[in-house]
Amino acid sequence: MKRVECEFEAEVLDAVFQGRWPEQAGEPLRAHAAQCEICRDVAAVAGAISESREALVAEAALPDASRVWRRSQLRARQEAVQAAGRPITAAQVIAFACAMGLLGAVFGATSTWFQGALGRMASFEAGAMLASASKLLMEHGAFVLSLVAAVFLVPAVFYVALGRE
Amino acid sequence: MFRDTTFSDLNRSDAADEARTEFVVDEDAFRGFYERTSRGLWAYLVRITGDRELADDLLQETYYRFLRAAATHESEAHRRNSVYLIAGNLARDARRRSLARIPAIPAGEEIEQVSSASPAGSPEGRADLNRAMSALQPRERAMLWLAYAEGASHEEIAGALGIRRGSLKTLLYRTRRKMAALLGGRRP
Numbered sequence: 429m430k431r432v433e434c435e436f437e438a439e440v441l442d443a444v445f446q447g448r449w450p451e452q453a454g455e456p457l458r459a460h461a462a463q464c465e466i467c468r469d470v471a472a473v474a475g476a477i478s479e480s481r482e483a484l485v486a487e488a489a490l491p492d493a494s495r496v497w498r499r500s501q502l503r504a505r506q507e508a509v510q511a512a513g514r515p516i517t518a519a520q521v522i523a524f525a526c527a528m529g530l531l532g533a534v535f536g537a538t539s540t541w542f543q544g545a546l547g548r549m550a551s552f553e554a555g556a557m558l559a560s561a562s563k564l565l566m567e568h569g570a571f572v573l574s575l576v577a578a579v580f581l582v583p584a585v586f587y588v589a590l591g592r593e
Numbered sequence: 594m595f596r597d598t599t600f601s602d603l604n605r606s607d608a609a610d611e612a613r614t615e616f617v618v619d620e621d622a623f624r625g626f627y628e629r630t631s632r633g634l635w636a637y638l639v640r641i642t643g644d645r646e647l648a649d650d651l652l653q654e655t656y657y658r659f660l661r662a663a664a665t666h667e668s669e670a671h672r673r674n675s676v677y678l679i680a681g682n683l684a685r686d687a688r689r690r691s692l693a694r695i696p697a698i699p700a701g702e703e704i705e706q707v708s709s710a711s712p713a714g715s716p717e718g719r720a721d722l723n724r725a726m727s728a729l730q731p732r733e734r735a736m737l738w739l740a741y742a743e744g745a746s747h748e749e750i751a752g753a754l755g756i757r758r759g760s761l762k763t764l765l766y767r768t769r770r771k772m773a774a775l776l777g778g779r780r781p
Contacts, residue, residue: 432766445744466766469773474741476722476776481742484636490652493624493631500657504616 434466444474521586528582541568616660627656630673633743634680640726640742641684641735651687655680670749677743677753681735688731725775732756733768740765 440461443453449471450458461467536542541564548560565572618626631652638648638655658679659672666672726734735754739745750765751758 432762441741441744444741469769470741472776473737473769473772476725477737477741480640480722481633481636481738484639485632488632488635490631490635490649493627494620496627496653496656497620497623497660499653500616500660503657504661 431466434464434470436460436464436467437470440467440470441474444471444478449475524582528578617663617665618660623656623660626669626672629669630676631656634676636742637677637735637738638680638684640738641681641731642687643727647684647687651680651683654683658683674745674749674752677739677745677749681753684735685731721776725772728775729768729772733771736761736765736768737772 436457439457443449443457461471545560548556635648635652638651639645642648655676659676664675666675732754736750739750739753747761748758751761756764
């Protein structure tokens with residue numbers, strides 16, 4: 429099985445992190461690394477990466493801690509407000525759906541022409557259906573248009589309301 | 594060390610008061626922790642995303658999520674691991690969400706362009722590192738960075754990257770070999 433670790437790896441890494449590699453790392457460790465593939469790789473990779481880290485850290489222009497804290501507080505507060513408003517919106521949507529359902533049920537139970545239309549649908553005839561639809565539009569045009577608008581508008585209103593959350 | 598802190602300086606009279614808006618860490622403790630970790634974390638984010646602007650955004654988001662998580666940590670090392678884990682997850686999510694913004698191969702040239710003004714290290718050496726890092730997978734970059742820039746233990750790296758600890762030694766060995774070959778101009 430191929431060796432993936434070396435017992436001197438940590439020593440080499442310490443020397444790199446402390447800036448002692450290679451000059452001040454000691455001859456025995458340098459001699460070992462010259463023979464050991466793992467330690468040689470560790471020294472090369474850790475040296476390059478830690479140098480890059482130092483360069484990046486030196487040039488980092490970050491917001492100060494107080495600003496990050498304040499922004500986090502404000503955001504937490506905004507999210508809390510949104511979370512508090514969410515159940516109200518959900519309740520409103522449910523109430524509206526219930527009201528629409530109730531309205532539909534009352535309409536279905538009391539409207540003779542609606543019940544008649546349902547009966548005619550049971551014995552469907554294309555010509556009669558077309559005539560019935562024309563008659564319905566002539567007699568109750570405004571209501572039918574409102575119903576159609578509601579069918580298309582209600583989902584759109586729900587989408588906008590829920591989309592804001 | 595840590596105590597519960599509330600938003601006493603903010604208006605508490607509306608519906609938000611009903612919801613939880615507390616951070617477990619108080620401001621002084623957070624400030625100290627931020628000062629100790631933010632630069633290293635930003636460098637980590639720059640390296641794994643290859644995008645400085647994104648690193649700026651993710652840094653803020655990381656500390657916000659750290660504060661909102663309201664987790665209690667046993668030690669400074671535990672807190673530090675948490676922010677690196679959050680940052681790594683955010684970078685991964687951002688990469689998935691917007692592949693156009695975070696190139697699969699990081700913008701090494703952009704990093705180099707800004708890094709050239711830095712006094713640490715030679716520009717040639719950094720260009721080599723950028724090129725070598727660009728040839729690695731994001732997880733490989735993160736693994737090497739945590740190990741050799743942050744000095745993280747195997748356990749910490751495994752935790753931060755969601756890798757089984759048993760697999761880490763082999764993965765780290767292979768990635769380091771690959772990186773050493775790339776740095777040395779050899780075929781990995």
